[in-house]
Amino acid sequence: xYECLRFPAIPLQGPKSKLWSSARMDFKCCVVSVSNVIPAAxxxxxxxxxxxxxxxxxxxxxxKAAGIYGGLRAKGDKPDLALVTxxxxxxxxxxxxxxxxxxxxxxxxxxxxxxSETARAVLINAGQANAATGxxxxxxxxxxxxxxxxxxxxxxxxxxxxxxGVIGHRIKKGALLESLPxxxxxxxxxxxxxxxxAVAITTTDLVTKSVAVESQVGGKTITIGGMAKGSGxxxxxxxxxxxxxxxxxxxxxxxxxxxxxxxxxxxxNQITVDGDTSxxxxxxxxxxxLSGSPRISSLESDEAMQLQACLDAVMQGLAxxxxxxxxxxxxxxxxxxxxxKLKHQR
Numbered sequence: 001x002y003e004c005l006r007f008p009a010i011p012l013q014g015p016k017s018k019l020w021s022s023a024r025m026d027f028k029c030c031v032v033s034v035s036n037v038i039p040a041a042x043x044x045x046x047x048x049x050x051x052x053x054x055x056x057x058x059x060x061x062x063x064k065a066a067g068i069y070g071g072l073r074a075k076g077d078k079p080d081l082a083l084v085t086x087x088x089x090x091x092x093x094x095x096x097x098x099x100x101x102x103x104x105x106x107x108x109x110x111x112x113x114x115x116s117e118t119a120r121a122v123l124i125n126a127g128q129a130n131a132a133t134g135x136x137x138x139x140x141x142x143x144x145x146x147x148x149x150x151x152x153x154x155x156x157x158x159x160x161x162x163x164x165g166v167i168g169h170r171i172k173k174g175a176l177l178e179s180l181p182x183x184x185x186x187x188x189x190x191x192x193x194x195x196x197x198a199v200a201i202t203t204t205d206l207v208t209k210s211v212a213v214e215s216q217v218g219g220k221t222i223t224i225g226g227m228a229k230g231s232g233x234x235x236x237x238x239x240x241x242x243x244x245x246x247x248x249x250x251x252x253x254x255x256x257x258x259x260x261x262x263x264x265x266x267x268x269n270q271i272t273v274d275g276d277t278s279x280x281x282x283x284x285x286x287x288x289x290l291s292g293s294p295r296i297s298s299l300e301s302d303e304a305m306q307l308q309a310c311l312d313a314v315m316q317g318l319a320x321x322x323x324x325x326x327x328x329x330x331x332x333x334x335x336x337x338x339x340x341k342l343k344h345q346r
Contacts, residue, residue: 037078037199041207041321046313049306050215056194059212059225061248062087062288065193066186067200070179072127072165072172079200081176082124083183084244085152090286091253092119092160093260095268097281103131104138105163106282108145112157117253120158122244122284123148124201125176126229128169131279140171147177151184162242162282164203164229198227201242205229209321215310218294218303222249224310228268228283228318230325241268241322243283245314248291249307255296259308260285267315271323283315 045052058065063086070081094113096106112119123144130137141161149156163171187193198208212225230241251259264283289295296304 038202038205039207041209041325043209043211043317044320044324045211045213045317048215048309048313050213050310050313053212053214053223054191055212055223055225056191056198056210056227057084057212057225057244057246058189058191058194059214060223060246060288061290062090063225063246063286064187064189065197066183066188067193067196067198068179068183068186069200070125070183071175072125074127074166078202079196080126081179081183082197082200083148083187084122084124084197084246084286085187086120086246086286086288088120088288088290089118089158090120090246090288091117091251091256092287093253093257093285094160095261095264095283097279099279099281101132101279103129103163103167103280104133104141105130105161106280107138108141109160109162109282109284112160116157118158119160119284119286120154121148121152122160122162122286124162124197124242124244125165125171126163126201126203127165128163128171129165129167129280130163130169130171131167133168133170137170140173143173144171144176147180148184151180160284162201162244162280162284164201164242164280167279194225194227197244198229201227201229203229205325207321207325209318209325211314211317213310213314215306217249217291217296217306217310220291220293222247222291222293222307222310224249224314226314226318228322230322241281241283243268243315243318245283245285245311246288247286247307247311248288248293249296250289250291250293251287251296251304251307255299255304256285256287258299259304259311262308263311263315266312267319268322271319285311
């Protein structure tokens with residue numbers, strides 16, 4: 001378990017100071033360059049048969065991303081609207097808040113994933129959480145999804161949505177809809193596209209969280225990338241956090257959805273900053289299948305175990321970055337315990 005604690009007596013060296021036990025030495029830290037709007041978080045990846053590469057959510061084959069300023073934030077001009085797309089129907093999975101008060105985007109995504117095994121786009125806005133907004137808030141989600149689908153020439157059921165920001169506030173729908181053509185035209189498979197999206201989803205975050213790795217599955221190279229946001233209201237299960245994971249591995253829907261939940265339990269569900277859970281927690285994971293790797297249809301196969309380990313590593317790296325960036329935190333501590341491990345990793 002990873003927890004951000006406040007120790008004002010500890011002298012800082014740089015923006016954060018970290019306490020490590022000897023057990024932490026098998027983790028490597030790498031800071032990836034990002035847009036100069038805000039810096040990138042350090043990524044603490046576990047050691048394993050993978051290599052960290054640039055690219056975040058656009059590193060895997062078939063994915064594009066963009067992040068722009070759309071006028072949704074209450075103040076400032078930091079990007080606040082992001083879009084991640086896939087060139088093909090991507091096998092989809094999701095994990096969501098356990099809060100009984102679930103935001104409209106969470107309710108929509110749950111329903112969309114129940115209807116379809118694939119998706120091709122994820123729209124994310126910062127500024128308004130669109131939580132506790134009733135039927136009007138849900139209708140806003142529908143209208144935004146339909147507008148994205150029309151611009152991308154795909155079905156509305158292929159578009160998922162995540163929101164973060166002030167609870168009780170509906171999306172600034174007018175500003176969002178007006179910004180969508182620019183957002184779509186900004187889509188890019190470049191590192192810059194991924195970086196801009198990682199900035200756009202942040203709220204109180206002091207750093208962006210983005211990572212990508214390459215590994216071998218069945219003798220073929222596959223890539224997994226991801227981005228996340230979160231620094232406050234962080235507590236199992238998940239928290240005020242959003243995440244998008246992309247891969248070009250070939251995997252069936254039932255296996256992919258189980259793998260994503262396992263990885264979430266081993267990562268995002270093991271961090272805490274302030275003991276508060278939220279209304280909008282969402283992790284969406286898309287698999288394009290464009291790597292040409294062996295098709296994974298059984299959790300018991302060697303290929304599934306290889307992909308699971310890589311997926312775990314990416315989510316753990318992002319989760320630790322969220323805890324590292326905890327509001328008011330001065331250190332990152334890893335707590336090791338058998339009982340905790342059994343509870344949270346099943």
